[in-house]
Amino acid sequence: NAGVTQTPKFRVLKTGQSMTLLCAQDMNHEYMYWYRQDPGMGLRLIHYSVGEGTTAKGEVPDGYNVSRLKKQNFLLGLESAAPSQTSVYFCASSLQGFLHFGAGTRLSVL
Amino acid sequence: GENVEQHPSTLSVQEGDSAVIKCTYSDSASNYFPWYKQELGKGPQLIIDIRSNVGEKKDQRIAVTLNKTAKHFSLHITETQPEDSAVYFCAASINSNYQLIWGAGTKLIIKP
Secondary structure (H helix, E strand, O other): OOOEEEEOOEEEEOOOOOEEEEEEEOOOOOEEEEEEEOOOOOEEEEEEEOOOOOOEEOOOOOOEEEEOOOOOEEEEEEOOOOHHHOEEEEEEEEEOOEEEEOOOEEEEEO | OOOEEEEOOEEEEEOOOOEEEEEEEOOOOOOEEEEEEEOOOOOOEEEEEEEOOOOEEEEOOEEEEEEOOOOEEEEEEOOOOHHHOEEEEEEEEOOOOOOEEEOOOEEEEEEO
16 A cells, blocks of 8 residues: 655756646545645645546646546646746645545746 | 644744644635644645634644634644654635635644
8 A cells, every 4th residue: 555656756847848747645535735835935735636527726736737537647737937936836636524644746947 | 715824933932841833714614724744845634623613632742723703713732852843734615515725834843
C-alpha cells in the first residue's frame, strides 16, 4: 500500500515549456486535490476532483489544467510554464476530509 | 471567502515545555478544523482534527481547543520532544467537499 505517489520529484522547466505532473493513489479515495505550497503562504488549492471524470477549480486555477480519467490518477498540466509557477506541488486524496498527501514535486521555472 | 490566520510564524521552545499555536478563521459557517504536521521534505500529515460540535479534543500529548464565539482554535503540545520539530498548519473547512483553507504555517523548533 503505497498511499499517494507523485512523479516526478523534481523538475526544471524553461518559460513556455509544458509538463504534466502525475498523482496516483491506491486507497480507492473518491476525492483528489492538487495544491501548491509557497513560502509563508501555506497551501493553496489549484484544482480538485470529487470522482472519476470530474474536476473543479480551486483558489488558484489559472495556468493549470487537470484530468481524472481513472479514479486512481489525477494529472496536473502546465501548458506554458511561467516563473510564477515555481513552487512545490502536492497531490492529496481524501476520505471524509482526512487528506493523505504525496511527498511533493519541486518545480522550478527559469 | 474564508480566511485563516495562524500565529506565530516561528515558535522556539525548550524540550519538555509546552507549545501553543493559534489560528483564527473568518467564516462562522466553518465546521471542520484539522491540524497537519509537515516534516522537512515530506507532505503534510494529519495529527488531530476537531469539528464544530466539540470544544476540545485530546490525543496523548496533543490537544486542540475550539472557541466558536471568538472564531479561533489552538493546538497544544505538551512535554515537547525533538521529533515535534516541524512546520504545523491549521486549516478550516465550510463545505461537504472538505475544501480546506490553510493557515500560513508555524515552524516549531524544539531546543535541547
